[in-house]
Amino acid sequence: MKILHLISGGDFGGAKTHVLSLLEQLGKTIDVEMVCFRDGPFAQEAIALGIKTTVMTEANRLLSLRKRLTEYVKENNFTLIHCHGSRANLVGALLRQPTGLPVISTVHSDYRLDYMGRPFSQFTLGNINAWALRHLDYRIGVSDSMVDLLIKRNFPANRFYAIYNGIEFIPPQNNPDRLAYLRNLGANVDTDSVVVGIAARLNPVKDMSTLIRGFAKAYQKCNRLRLVIAGDGEELEKLQALAAELGVTEQVCFAGWISGGMDAFYGAMDINALTSVSETFPYALTEGSRFRLATVSSAVGGIPALIDQGVNGFLFTPTDWESLGNHLATLALNDDLRHSMGEKLYQKASTQFSIQKTVDTQIHIYEEVHRRHMRPKKNRDGVVICGAYGRGNAGDDAILEAILQQMKEIDKDMPITVLSKNPSQTRLAYRVASIHRSNFFAWRKAMKTSKLYISGGGSLIQDITSRRSLWFYLNNIRTAKRMGNFVQMYGCGIGPIIHDSHKKLVAKSLNRYVDVITLREPDSQMELASMGVHTPEIRLTADPALVLAPDSNDKIDSVLLGSNIPPNGKYIGFTLRQWQGFADKTTAIAQAATYAYETYGLTPVFIAIEKHLDPSAGRAVAKHLTVPYYFLDDAGSAGTIIGALSRMELVVSMRLHALIFAAGQGIPLVGLVYDPKVSAFLRYIGQEGFVDLSDITAEGLESLIDQAHQKLETPQIQTDAVAKIQALEFGNEAVARQALER
Known part of the structure; x- marks a missing residue:
């Protein structure tokens, strides 16, 4: 593999560091060359680092440069071009x-x-760059947030990659005389000073005004605080005047540019800060992490990928100087917290944001781009996936996430199109092509070239909540088959189907247009048999979401802390939803929650699976409680929801996918059955701890909680049962693989 890198050669700051460090390290593994469009310090530094560099100065004569570069590329047999x-x-x-x-x-x-x-440069050069970006094959964003930003601007979601700036985590040298160094910079410090540092240009994007305002607020609470700003720029006088206005001139040091490397600077700091209104993934934070510095930063760009709020640092909304001030004061007043956060940040950054991690990611991107470029062109290729996606329901979106993972296991490069209620959200979340489920012409066009159509998971074939949705899914199945697709219903549930006319319609449609149906539990198998569905091959598997894994402990801690829930408490989780008859049962559920707290010391946590609907159900119960409780209204993605449920000792749930998530983590369960799919799943995994919503009483629910709590003593029984079901789930993927390999 041979890669040609193109760059103007006048770059500085993070972009310069990224390119030079990346190419220097890449050159140890693959063949890389760079062409600069001007000579100067950038090109000379690259040559000094051993990077093969050619200067072509025809940048203002595009046709001449294009011709020369085309010949150069062909003569040297490059694999791809990287700009x-x-x-x-x-x-x-x-x-x-x-x-x-x-x-x-x-x-x-x-x-x-x-x-x-x-403005003139923005109108000319900015628009030219925007045009050029749209006429390239692939784009790499420095952080996932940069990728998200461009996807929101309608760049194709399936032609993006994310990379993070990495550094070498060389052990830093100790600063032998911290006070002397800081005083030499002009800082007014003593032995007990807590020093906040920032290294950045003094321009509007870095928003130093917010830093100085936040520092002044923190200084009122802790007069040990000092601020050292390393950098220069057009806002220097403005910022000096602001410090004077706020009465912190003596406590704020404008050190100017630091020469001779930044190790001495970071080694003298106690807290690292960043207040930018826009970033990709700044080196300043990873450099600070190498020195185990507690960090406070604006939540922009890829920074939240490094900092888990409240776990290894603090984040604040850009320009929110009051929150910044509170975070600085908290760290200044608590030495142990400051040191522990710095240590945790170092542990994460050194393992996940090293230069070697960046190089490995970049090589993986090159390999995938080359593989996709060389993929044989086929008349039919890939898959169209349709389900109840893009509605804000974590359970349905978890099904999609699991299906996508399994499709990538079959073929990493296959074209995938998802029909969604909210295609922009689906594109952002999963980086796949997505079209609106009502855009008939678009999804019909996709089906003309796809090989496999997946009617994806969940209870799509039912009429208890909506007749129109049943007609929609059956129509899509019919259209997909007529367009020449292999049709698979994937790890799904069937029913309830109430109307006789619908039963006939379902039987006719599935018998005629579906090739294979994989089912998540036996009750659905009986439902199909009762309707006379016999032509498709029918296999018993499991719900795709059973195989999803939780996110990292730090991410889960951060989600819990974000809702003021101590991460290491003893909890009983409730996942509830509004349903006919639910309002009459809130008092009984509250009494059972109180019983769990008083008997077993389990604090109730009301967890939303569908964040737009479920919180009201939790609050309807909580208003009857006199014991402590918490709300987790938005636990984030499937991975963090699974992680949050894994922190519960018991889970009491109406929501099927909360039961599925918790079961996958071996958590004892109590089911509140509002729909037969809930009891069907619990029976499938050998659990009889459930009660119909209409039959709930406080005493009955307390008894089920007792039974579930007893299972804490024998967790292996449930774990083994779930493991058997998880093994069956891979039958979903096996069917899809056979269809795509035909």
Whole structure:
């Protein structure tokens, strides 16, 4: 593999560091070369690092440069072209056709902000860069948030990758005389000072005004605090005047640019800060983490991927100087917290954000881009997936996540299109092509070229909640088959189907248009038999969401702390929903929750699976409680919801997917049955601890909680039962694999 990198050669800051460090390390594994469009410090530094660098100065004569580069690419047998920056993007866009190579670009910053304060440059160079970015094959965002930003601007979601700036975690040298160093910078410090540091340009994007305002607020609570700003820029006088206005001139040091490396600077700090209104993934935070510095940062760009709120640092909304001040004061007043957060940040950054991690990611991207470029063109390829997606229901979205994981196991590069109620949200969440479920012409077009149609999981074939949805899913199945697809109903549930006319319609449609049905529990198998569905192959498997894993402990801790829930408490989780008859049972559920607290010391936590609907059900119960309780209204993705449920000792649930998630983690369960699918799943995993919603009493629910609590003594029984079901789930993937390999 041989990669040609294009760059203007006038770059500085994070982009310069990223490119040079990346190419230096990549060169140890693969063949890389760089072409700069100007000579100067950048090109000379690259040469000094051993990076093969050629300077081509025809950047202002595009046709001449295009011709020369085309010949250079063909003579040297490059595999692909990698661009950095607006000028390189334009040249790369012009090279796609004559070279026939895939062209990718690393987007280091928001192109709409690159020329902030320079309207003419923004109108000309900014728009040219925006055009060029859309005419490349693939884009790499420096952080997932940069990728999300561009997807929101309608760049194709399935042609993106994310990468994070990594550094070498070389053990730092100790600063032998911290006080002398800081005083030499001009800081007014003593032995007991707690020093906040920032290294950044003094320009509007870095928003130093917020830093100084936040520092002044924190200083009122802790007069040990000092602030040292390393950097220079056009806002220096403005910021000095603000410090004077707020009465912290003596406590704020404007140190200017630091020469001779930054190790001495970070080694003298106690807290690392960043207040930018826009970033991708700044080196300043990973550099600070190498020194185990507690960190407070604005929640922009990819920074939340590094900092887990309240666990290894603090985040705040850009420009919110009051929150910044509170976080600085908290760290200044608590030495143990400051040190523990710094240590946790180091542990995460050194394992997940090293330069080797960045290099490995970049090589993986090159390999995938090359593989996709060389993929044989087929008349029919890939899969269309349809289900109840994009509605804000974590259970349905978990099904989609699991199906997508399994499709990638079959073929990493297969084209995938998802029909969704909210395609923009689906594109952002899963980086796949997605079209609106009501856009008949778009999904019909997708079906003309796909090989497999998946009617994906959940209880799609039912009429108890909606007749129209049943007609919709059956119509899609019919259309997919007529368009030439293999049709699979994937790990699904069937029913309830109330109307006789619908039963006949279902039987006719499934018998005629479906090839294989994989079912998540035996009750659905009996439902199909009762309707006379016999033509498709029918297999008993399991719900796809059973195989999803929880997120990391730090992410789960952060989610819990974000709702003021101590991460290591003893809890009983309730996942409830509004349903006919539920209002009459809230008092009984509250009495059972009180019983769990008083008998077993389990604090109730009301967890929303569908965040737009479920919180009201939890609050309807909580208003009857006199014991402590918590709400977790938005636990995030499937991984963090699973993780949150794994922190419960028991789970009492109406929501099927909460039971599925908790069962997968071996948590004892109590089911509140509002729909037969809930009891069907529990019976399938050998659990009889459930009660119909209409039959709930406080005493009966307390008895079920007792039974579930007893299972804490024999967790292996449930774990083994669930493991058997999880093994069956892979039958869903096996059917899809056979269809795609035909």
